[in-house]
Amino acid sequence: MAKQNMPAAKTKPAKAASAKANSGKATAVKADAAKAAAKPETVTFIDNRTGKRFDYPIIKGTVGPDVVDIRKFYGDTGMFTYDPGYGSTGSCSSSITYIDGDVGILEYRGYPIEQLAEHSHFLEVAYLLLSGELPTAKELREFEDSITHHTMLQEQIHFFFRGFRRDSHPMALMVAAVGSLAAFYHDYLDFHDPKDRMIASHRLISKIPTIAAWAYKYSQGQPFMYPRNDLDYAGNFLHMTFATPCETYKVNPVLARALDRLFILHADHEQNASTSTVRLAGSSGANPFACISAGIASLWGPAHGGANEAVLDMLTQIGDRNRIPEFIKRAKDKNDPFRLMGFGHRVYKNYDPRAKIIQRSCHDVLDELGIRKEPLLDLAMELERIALEDDYFVEHKLYPNVDFYSGIIYKAMGFPNSMFTAMFAIARTVGWIAQWAEMMVDSESRIGRPRQRFIGATRRNYVPISRRKAK
Ligand code: CMC
Numbered sequence: 015m016a017k018q019n020m021p022a023a024k025t026k027p028a029k030a031a032s033a034k035a036n037s038g039k040a041t042a043v044k045a046d047a048a049k050a051a052a053k054p055e056t057v058t059f060i061d062n063r064t065g066k067r068f069d070y071p072i073i074k075g076t077v078g079p080d081v082v083d084i085r086k087f088y089g090d091t092g093m094f095t096y097d098p099g100y101g102s103t104g105s106c107s108s109s110i111t112y113i114d115g116d117v118g119i120l121e122y123r124g125y126p127i128e129q130l131a132e133h134s135h136f137l138e139v140a141y142l143l144l145s146g147e148l149p150t151a152k153e154l155r156e157f158e159d160s161i162t163h164h165t166m167l168q169e170q171i172h173f174f175f176r177g178f179r180r181d182s183h184p185m186a187l188m189v190a191a192v193g194s195l196a197a198f199y200h201d202y203l204d205f206h207d208p209k210d211r212m213i214a215s216h217r218l219i220s221k222i223p224t225i226a227a228w229a230y231k232y233s234q235g236q237p238f239m240y241p242r243n244d245l246d247y248a249g250n251f252l253h254m255t256f257a258t259p260c261e262t263y264k265v266n267p268v269l270a271r272a273l274d275r276l277f278i279l280h281a282d283h284e285q286n287a288s289t290s291t292v293r294l295a296g297s298s299g300a301n302p303f304a305c306i307s308a309g310i311a312s313l314w315g316p317a318h319g320g321a322n323e324a325v326l327d328m329l330t331q332i333g334d335r336n337r338i339p340e341f342i343k344r345a346k347d348k349n350d351p352f353r354l355m356g357f358g359h360r361v362y363k364n365y366d367p368r369a370k371i372i373q374r375s376c377h378d379v380l381d382e383l384g385i386r387k388e389p390l391l392d393l394a395m396e397l398e399r400i401a402l403e404d405d406y407f408v409e410h411k412l413y414p415n416v417d418f419y420s421g422i423i424y425k426a427m428g429f430p431n432s433m434f435t436a437m438f439a440i441a442r443t444v445g446w447i448a449q450w451a452e453m454m455v456d457s458e459s460r461i462g463r464p465r466q467r468f469i470g471a472t473r474r475n476y477v478p479i480s481r482r483k484a485k
Contacts, residue, residue: 057082061091077112094465101360104285106293106459110143110448111284115361120368122282123147131371136247136277136441137161140219143282143448164220165241165250167228168198175232184229184436185314191225192218193307205302205454214302215447222443223247226436227254233432248274251440256428268382269427272375273437276420279368280438282445286360288312288319292446293453294462302450309446310439316355319442321417322434325356326425329390329397338393338400346406354401356418363411372419379423391422 056069068090071083081104088094097103112121120127123142130139134148141149141157149157174194178187199217202210228238231254239254249265252273257263283289292309296302313319332341345354359366380388398414401407424434453459 059087059091066091075107076109078114088465094467096467099360100285100290105290105462106285106453106456108284108449108452109146110452111282111445113284113361115359116363118362118364118367120283127279127367128371131275131278134278136274136281139278139281140444143444144215144451160216161220161247162243162250164217165224165243167221167224171198172238175228175238178232180233180235182229182233184226184233184433185310185320185439187229187232188225188436188439189307189311189314191229192222192310193304195221195303196301199303203301205299211302211451211454215451218303218306218443218447222440223251224254226433226440227251229436230255230429230433233430246270246274248277252427255433266382269379272379272382272423273427275375276372276423276437277441279371279416280441282442282448285449286318287315288442289446289449292450296450296453297459297462302447305450306443306446309442313439313442314435319417319435319438321355321415322421322424322438323431325394325417326390326421326431326434328355329393332393332397335393335396338397341397342400342404346404354397354407354412356414356421357401357407358410358412359415362413362415365413366415368416369414369418372416372423373414376419376423376426379426383426385426388422388426390425391419394419394422 054069055072057072059068059070060066061068068087070087072080073083074080084095095103110123112124113119122130122139123146125142125148130142134142137158138149138154140161141154171191171194174191175187178190195217199214202213204210205214224241231238237259239257239259241250242253245253245265249267249270252265252270253263285293288309291312292305295305295308316324328341332338341352341354344350344352345357376391380386380391398418401412406412420438421431421434424437425431429437
């Protein structure tokens, strides 16, 4: 200390001392860095009953939270981890979609969803999700050509549809018809061959809009409309849904663009319930058409893709802005099963970036259709405003999700509520099949087999029927 306080004339030794001190600091910093570098990249679990310690490696992704590799946990400890709903469990490595739910980021293969929604179109995004890269002009042309030329369904599928009641829910038809593709297209079934995987992917992406449109036509008692190769993906779907053989149907380009954008927004969303279902089904080596059918079944539920239909039902039920507080109160009441549909998300604890884009699209579509006043949109916006100011929704970080506004657009376009989830399924088929294909080549993937905590009866002896007592 005294040396450091010496007069300026004698600064040399002071400098030397400080240089020494600095070099000492630098050595300490280096040592710290070396120590830190030497620190094991592991997490230690301690069984407090026995004091035994178990180390597990931390593995990293390119971005996002680190992951603890607990594959050896059961073998080491004889215990399972318990995580109903998989809130803390990663089931695979994936390079397709990245979400940061805290800040509301969604990226497909690294590209922000906002940029794709603005500049790209659905089939280009489909190519990106499947292959990992944006296509060149030639690659895109060939891909679009392949999808466009496989949109027809095997003619026999007509009869399959006819076995259903006319009032069947389109999702029931979708589950069945997509599963039935396994029976209609059973060539090229070596899914370890990239060519066969590609054929299955193209068949699914090209045929799913035809199946969804026909599910609608069937419910209306109208003739099925065949696909038209001069139309783009969304335009063709609008044609197959709304055209009839009696008159020429002109696709409205604004509506086709809005629908295409909705398809982009719904194309993938990493390991959600339906995608995990597809992977789990596929992990046994099952037929991909059957796996996608399983994904559609999972999507159908109101907590997942069925929410868009449920939102419109809810808005209709609320009916008037004066009744909003009553429904907000119900949504907060733990004894009432009612939830605000289209609100909340397992991953997004911020505004769902897709909801923002959809809200803007909603106005474009209503303007194009000359709908100056859509009471359900007014109601939805008022509901959003009130919910976002409410302490419960703020504290629980509940924001509108992708399904909050999509139904209003679909309704304005003329789709009945029952078709909303079917349209989600059209778009998500791309994500499902990309995830399935990724799993098929992942050397670390194994048949999915979660474990359980058993809470049932312990071993007991069989009781003959004559000795059983009524409860
Ligand atoms: N209304 C009222 N309370 C809610 C809601 C809601 N919509 N969503 C979550 N909460 C509450 C929930 O009661 C719980 O409160 P507490 O901690 O006090 O018990 C807390 O928020 C966390 O909820 P959670 O059920 O543990 O959250 P989760 O991650 O398991 O569920 C969700 C996510 C999307 C299923 C749920 O938010 C929900 O049911 N939302 C309505 C349905 C919906 O809009 N689904 C579409 C999701 S986006 C499209 C898709 O990708 O499928």
